[in-house]
Amino acid sequence: MPNESSKAQIRALTGLRGIAAAFVVVYHFLSTHHFSHNPANNILQHGYLTVDLFFVLSGFVMALNYGKLFAQGFSRHAYAGFLWRRIARVYPLYLVMTVTAFIIFSTGLVVFRPEHPLWRLLISNLLMVQAWGVDWSLDFPGWSISTEWAAYLLFPVLFAVTMKRRWGAAIAAGCASLAALGALCLYVGPLAPREPANALLNLWFYFDGLPVVRCLAGFTLGILTFRVFGTGWGQRFARHQVTAVTLILVLLAMLVVPKTDFAIVALFPLLILSLAADATAPARALTSRPLYFLGEISYSVYLVHGLIAPWVIDLAAYLPSHHVGHPRLVAAAFGIAATSLVSVAAYRWIEVPGRRWGRKFFEPARANRASDQRRELRAEPSGL
Numbered sequence: 001m002p003n004e005s006s007k008a009q010i011r012a013l014t015g016l017r018g019i020a021a022a023f024v025v026v027y028h029f030l031s032t033h034h035f036s037h038n039p040a041n042n043i044l045q046h047g048y049l050t051v052d053l054f055f056v057l058s059g060f061v062m063a064l065n066y067g068k069l070f071a072q073g074f075s076r077h078a079y080a081g082f083l084w085r086r087i088a089r090v091y092p093l094y095l096v097m098t099v100t101a102f103i104i105f106s107t108g109l110v111v112f113r114p115e116h117p118l119w120r121l122l123i124s125n126l127l128m129v130q131a132w133g134v135d136w137s138l139d140f141p142g143w144s145i146s147t148e149w150a151a152y153l154l155f156p157v158l159f160a161v162t163m164k165r166r167w168g169a170a171i172a173a174g175c176a177s178l179a180a181l182g183a184l185c186l187y188v189g190p191l192a193p194r195e196p197a198n199a200l201l202n203l204w205f206y207f208d209g210l211p212v213v214r215c216l217a218g219f220t221l222g223i224l225t226f227r228v229f230g231t232g233w234g235q236r237f238a239r240h241q242v243t244a245v246t247l248i249l250v251l252l253a254m255l256v257v258p259k260t261d262f263a264i265v266a267l268f269p270l271l272i273l274s275l276a277a278d279a280t281a282p283a284r285a286l287t288s289r290p291l292y293f294l295g296e297i298s299y300s301v302y303l304v305h306g307l308i309a310p311w312v313i314d315l316a317a318y319l320p321s322h323h324v325g326h327p328r329l330v331a332a333a334f335g336i337a338a339t340s341l342v343s344v345a346a347y348r349w350i351e352v353p354g355r356r357w358g359r360k361f362f363e364p365a366r367a368n369r370a371s372d373q374r375r376e377l378r379a380e381p382s383g384l
Contacts, residue, residue, distance in 0.1 A: 010064075012275040015286030017057060018294030020050035021301040024141075025339055028305060029312050029332035043255045048202045049264055051144050052181075055215050056268045058148060059222020060229075060276070062155055067163065067226065070156045079156060086152045088358020090299070091128075093351045094145055097303045098125045101138035110310045133209030141306040143204050147215035154216070162223040174224045177217040178266060184214055185262045200261040218265070225269040229276050237270075238277035247274050248282055300343040300351055308335050308342070 027047025066085075069078040102122050105112040114121060114136050124130040125138050131146035151158070162173045185200040187210070203210050228234040237243060247270055254260040254267075275283040285291075294301075312335035319327035 010276055010278055011287040011292055012278050012283035013057060013061070013272065013286075014295035014298075015288070015291035016272075016275060016295070017054070017298045018291050018296075019286075020053050020057075021298035022294060023047050024050040025301060025305045025336060026332070028309050029335045030328060037258065039256045042258055045199060045258075046255045046261065046264065048199060049261060051204075052201065052214070052218050052265045053268050053271075054144065055148070055151075055218030056222040056225065056265075056272060058151070059158075059219035059224075060226045060272055061222070062152075062219075063159060063163075063223045063226035066155070067159055067223075070159050071163075074156050074160070082155065083152060084361075085359070086149075088361070089355055090145060090148075092354025092358070093300060093303055093346060094128070094139075094142060095126070096346070096350050097139040097307060098122070098142060101307055104307070105138065131204075131206050131209070131211045133206060135206055137206075137306075139303055139306045140309070141302050143206065143211055144215065145303075147212045148219070150212050151215055151219040158216070158220055158223055162220060163227055170224055170227055173220050177220045177224075180213055180217040181265055182262055184210060184217075200259060201265065218268075221269050222272070225272050225276075228269075229273055234273060235277065238273055238275070239279040240274075241280050244274035244280035244282050247271055297343050297347040297351075300346040301339060304343045304346055305335070305339045308338050311335070311338075 024047055027044060027050070031044055031047065066082050069075065069082055099122075102118060102125075104110050106118055112118075116135055118138075121130065121135045121138055124135040125142060125146075128142075128146045128149040130137050131143040132150060137143040137146065158173075162170050164170065181201065184203055188200055188203050201214070203214050205211070229238060247267065251264060251267055251271060254264050274280060275286065277283065278287065312331045315334060316328045316331035319330055324330055
């Protein structure tokens with residue numbers, strides 16, 4: 001999921017996003033449906049939960065950077081500006097990766113036989129609505145971008161409910177989000193045996209649109225985390241060294257234990273809160289140059305690895321016939337190296353230029369509106 005570059009950026013959360021992106025890459029390159037229960041595999045099979053961390057992070061960052069646009073109520077111009085900035089941020093790279101995936105599948109470089117024609121998938125993917133119960137994602141990580149697009153469209157409503165002056169609505173929104181995640185755990189686990197038994201929240205199939213529910217729940221928890229961060233208690237929590245270290249150790253221990261998925265996601269808001277002030281030792285560690293850069297390119301890493309994953313799987317199946325030991329690890333190493341190189345190139349030549357172009361396109365329009373508003377004010381009779 002994309003991070004937001006702005007004056008309100010929290011460097012520790014950018015580093016956290018980088019670690020999450022790396023974890024999901026390792027998860028997709030190494031995980032299988034057939035694995036033994038040992039600590040290493042249990043940690044690996046929880047890698048899909050980094051997507052839920054992205055959702056919570058996105059809600060927090062959107063509230064941090066754009067909440068002021070809707071603090072006094074809904075504004076059509078503010079809403080249009082918000083959506084355009086999000087499109088400028090996420091769409092250029094998403095467009096390139098989606099079209100590239102379409103070409104790969106259309107030419108048969110990778111075999112993909114969805115139940116719907118590829119041209120239909122292309123249209124739904126370009127509109128970013130495929131995960132709303134419509135179609136598969138061509139670049140498979142794109143399903144989460146589709147769900148986040150739904151969250152962006154609903155952001156003013158989610159922000160207004162969660163940020164109401166009284167805490168009742170915020171608490172209700174948080175409880176509803178946790179209840180939704182708990183219900184999804186039950187749905188994916190016992191009722192939908194399409195995933196490994198301990199992947200209790202790995203809901204990304206487009207069929208029923210429930211991935212959108214998964215995203216909205218995490219996104220709302222992120223907005224609620226932002227609200228708590230603005231309180232005195234939240235500020236003290238964000239600066240408490242022992243709490244931050246203890247929380248991270250608890251989360252690491254939970255990764256080792258099967259079927260702790262819901263509890264892990266429920267602790268993500270506290271994890272973000274413990275890092276949000278850039279004041280604790282774990283937060284400072286996440287601001288190191290390598291981790292911060294990894295966070296900067298995390299969106300590219302996330303989308304690029306989806307195109308490379310099919311070749312990693314094919315390579316892992318091909319290597320045993322040539323008596324290569326540990327084929328899955330060798331293939332994953334190849335995939336990680338390829339993902340790293342392509343992601344840096346995509347970040348520098350697609351993601352950053354696309355974001356700049358989008359903002360240049362938007363800023364003149366905003367400046368013209370502000371100029372028109374000033375002329376209107378000057379034209380109004382004084383004293384009214």
